[in-house]
Amino acid sequence: MKTLIRLLFSTFLFLPLSMLSQELTAKQIIEKADAIMKGTNSTTSVMKITTERPKWSRDMTVKSWSLGDDLSMMLITDPPKDKGAAYLMKKKEVWNWVPSIDRTIKMPPSMMMQSWMGTDLTNDDLVKQSSIVTDYVHTIIGEITIDGRLCYQIQLIPKEEAAVVWGKIIVAVDKTDFFQLRVEYYDEDEDLVNVLTASDVREMGGRKLPTRLEVTPMDKKGQKTIIQYISLEFNTGIDESFFSVQNMKRLK
Amino acid sequence: MRKWVFFIFFWGALSANAQQDSSETTSWMKEHFELNGYVKYLASTSFTNGDNLITDNLIHNRLNFKYHASSSITAFVEARNRVFYGESVKMNPFLSTQLKKDPGLANLSKVWIDEKAFVLHSTIDRAYIRYSKGNWDLSLGRQRVNWGVNLAWNPNDLFNAYNLVDFDYQERPGSDALRIQYYKNSTSIQVAVKPDTSLNTSVAGLMLKFNKFNYDFQVLAANYFTDYAAGIGWAGNVKNAGFKGEATYFHPKSMVADTSGIVSASITFDYVFNHGIYVNIAGLYNSNQANTNSLPLGSTVFGREPLSAKNLMPAQFTSFIQASGAITPALSASVAMFHLFERDITFYMPSLAYSINNSWDVDLTGQLYFGAIENRHQNLGNSIFLRLRLSY
Numbered sequence: 001m002k003t004l005i006r007l008l009f010s011t012f013l014f015l016p017l018s019m020l021s022q023e024l025t026a027k028q029i030i031e032k033a034d035a036i037m038k039g040t041n042s043t044t045s046v047m048k049i050t051t052e053r054p055k056w057s058r059d060m061t062v063k064s065w066s067l068g069d070d071l072s073m074m075l076i077t078d079p080p081k082d083k084g085a086a087y088l089m090k091k092k093e094v095w096n097w098v099p100s101i102d103r104t105i106k107m108p109p110s111m112m113m114q115s116w117m118g119t120d121l122t123n124d125d126l127v128k129q130s131s132i133v134t135d136y137v138h139t140i141i142g143e144i145t146i147d148g149r150l151c152y153q154i155q156l157i158p159k160e161e162a163a164v165v166w167g168k169i170i171v172a173v174d175k176t177d178f179f180q181l182r183v184e185y186y187d188e189d190e191d192l193v194n195v196l197t198a199s200d201v202r203e204m205g206g207r208k209l210p211t212r213l214e215v216t217p218m219d220k221k222g223q224k225t226i227i228q229y230i231s232l233e234f235n236t237g238i239d240e241s242f243f244s245v246q247n248m249k250r251l252k
Numbered sequence: 253m254r255k256w257v258f259f260i261f262f263w264g265a266l267s268a269n270a271q272q273d274s275s276e277t278t279s280w281m282k283e284h285f286e287l288n289g290y291v292k293y294l295a296s297t298s299f300t301n302g303d304n305l306i307t308d309n310l311i312h313n314r315l316n317f318k319y320h321a322s323s324s325i326t327a328f329v330e331a332r333n334r335v336f337y338g339e340s341v342k343m344n345p346f347l348s349t350q351l352k353k354d355p356g357l358a359n360l361s362k363v364w365i366d367e368k369a370f371v372l373h374s375t376i377d378r379a380y381i382r383y384s385k386g387n388w389d390l391s392l393g394r395q396r397v398n399w400g401v402n403l404a405w406n407p408n409d410l411f412n413a414y415n416l417v418d419f420d421y422q423e424r425p426g427s428d429a430l431r432i433q434y435y436k437n438s439t440s441i442q443v444a445v446k447p448d449t450s451l452n453t454s455v456a457g458l459m460l461k462f463n464k465f466n467y468d469f470q471v472l473a474a475n476y477f478t479d480y481a482a483g484i485g486w487a488g489n490v491k492n493a494g495f496k497g498e499a500t501y502f503h504p505k506s507m508v509a510d511t512s513g514i515v516s517a518s519i520t521f522d523y524v525f526n527h528g529i530y531v532n533i534a535g536l537y538n539s540n541q542a543n544t545n546s547l548p549l550g551s552t553v554f555g556r557e558p559l560s561a562k563n564l565m566p567a568q569f570t571s572f573i574q575a576s577g578a579i580t581p582a583l584s585a586s587v588a589m590f591h592l593f594e595r596d597i598t599f600y601m602p603s604l605a606y607s608i609n610n611s612w613d614v615d616l617t618g619q620l621y622f623g624a625i626e627n628r629h630q631n632l633g634n635s636i637f638l639r640l641r642l643s644y
Contacts, residue, residue: 079610081643106487108494
């Protein structure tokens with residue numbers, strides 16, 4: 001999710017690029033998109049996460065806070081059964097606060113690759129440290145129009161030494177606003193695994209941005225996860241001390 | 253006694269009203285009050301063979317209230333109301349006497365109806381105030397002080413040791429205690445006191461927690477009833493597997509110089525395989541041989557004797573393995589097995605859980621015991637539980 005949030009954020013702040021008189025290289029496009037996120041300090045968001053399955057669907061409301069790359073925290077506010085459960089992510093460590101038993105559980109690393117709360121997002125998505133800038137080699141491979149917006153199509157191939165799970169990523173970056181409107185994730189055999197789409201561009205937290213994200217796993221028919229932002233706030237002024245085991249219990 | 257019941261229903265009614273209208277009061281209520289809980293119906297059948305079936309029914313309602321008095325003060329009141337009816341209620345004339353007993357300083361337990369085969373009981377198992385400011389957390393009142401790390405056994409959990417077998421009450425009874433915690437970065441120190449009339453009937457402990465090498469560590473020292481206790485615990489990982497453990501040494505105060513102490517220690521590995529299959533493997537060692545044959549195994553969730561951090565299982569060595577996973581997004585399955593080595597008793601707890609929607613859940617749990625009687629390995633008893641739960 002953090003990656004998703006970052007993907008989304010990477011498109012924020014970006015000023016209308018009228019000052020750009022020359023053609024950007026593939027790397028510059030990705031860099032510009034990504035750099036903006038890195039510059040953002042703290043964010044607070046409320047989102048509705050919908051898990052869709054062929055005969056079943058479930059909603060969950062999550063409040064989340066993040067600071068830089070290494071710190072984030074999430075609080076489940078709905079459904080009532082899970083309400084009050086919180087997750088703290090600090091670099092690669094993850095803790096889960098379970099209010100009914102008054103305990104903080106440290107999660108094993110192998111849990112990171114698995115589905116987070118039954119969604120199509122893995123725990124690793126929540127804390128992933130790989131960078132779309134430094135871990136990949138970028139090439140512009142074409143243009144594509146998505147929702148009436150003209151986009152660069154950029155191919156990302158992981159560098160040999162990079163510890164990433166994907167064999168290839170193809171990103172469609174909006175030419176004007178630099179929104180990443182479609183991201184295709186391929187495995188090492190070049191099979192398409194997941195598709196992330198961003199849509200519903202709206203003003204939120206004082207910025208124009210896509211507020212709806214959809215993750216669709218290709219090998220599972222009728223299955224997807226939708227993230228709809230309900231609110232977003234930037235530069236809220238929370239500091240490092242907010243992201244503590246102690247504070248998980250105090251979240252509201 | 254009536255007063256608190258009135259209090260609960262009064263606030264319950266207020267909260268219910270709050271959801272209906274949309275005045276300023278409502279937003280004030282929403283800002284300051286939280287109410288949630290569940291209603292569960294648990295039907296159970298116990299049998300050793302087909303001819304002797306004992307059925308039981310339990311309706312169980314839990315109410316959790318939270319009042320945010322200010323940004324730093326929060327009050328918690330949680331109550332459980334239970335209706336027991338069925339054959340084992342009839343067979344246990346002491347049920348209401350057992351239920352009436354409140355182990356805390358104040359008696360917040362009440363049996364409303366005490367018929368031969370029907371008992372209605374209410375208890376408040378949380379009633380405390382928490383003050384949180386800066387690096388400090390202070391809580392006073394009936395609360396859960398959970399010092400455990402592992403899933404299966406918690407030798408560090410001096411205040412509220414719990415038993416996985418008792419799956420219908422994971423909240424556990426609260427302790428009437430004072431707890432002061434001070435946090436600095438990822439280090440914390442806490443003092444918890446569960447006072448009583450004398451030190452020998454009280455628990456008072458000090459715990460230091462810190463994070464080093466991506467491990468959470470904890471060290472404790474305590475007055476544990478008639479013992480001094482010292483313990484350590486950790487949670488970290490070996491490669492991709494979780495690696496956790498806890499150990500506590502109990503030494504009788506009356507025999508400070510000798511070697512009559514008892515060690516209770518538990519170690520856990522857990523791992524999540526592809527497709528989300530979670531496996532937890534644990535071992536428990538208890539050096540207290542004298543007690544290993546005297547403790548009852550407790551074959552039902554009704555009227556069980558509470559266990560303690562010092563005596564988590566009636567055996568010296570016990571192993572535990574649990575595997576769980578989702579069959580479909582809504583249906584999950586789990587199997588747990590305990591094996592008590594010297595007593596050669598094996599306990600299986602399979603379960604299936606189905607999530608009907610965001611509010612309704614249903615699960616089916618079995619508890620099966622096998623052991624040797626007169627050198628013959630045989631089934632010692634079984635229980636089946638069907639549970640329906642509405643969360644709100």
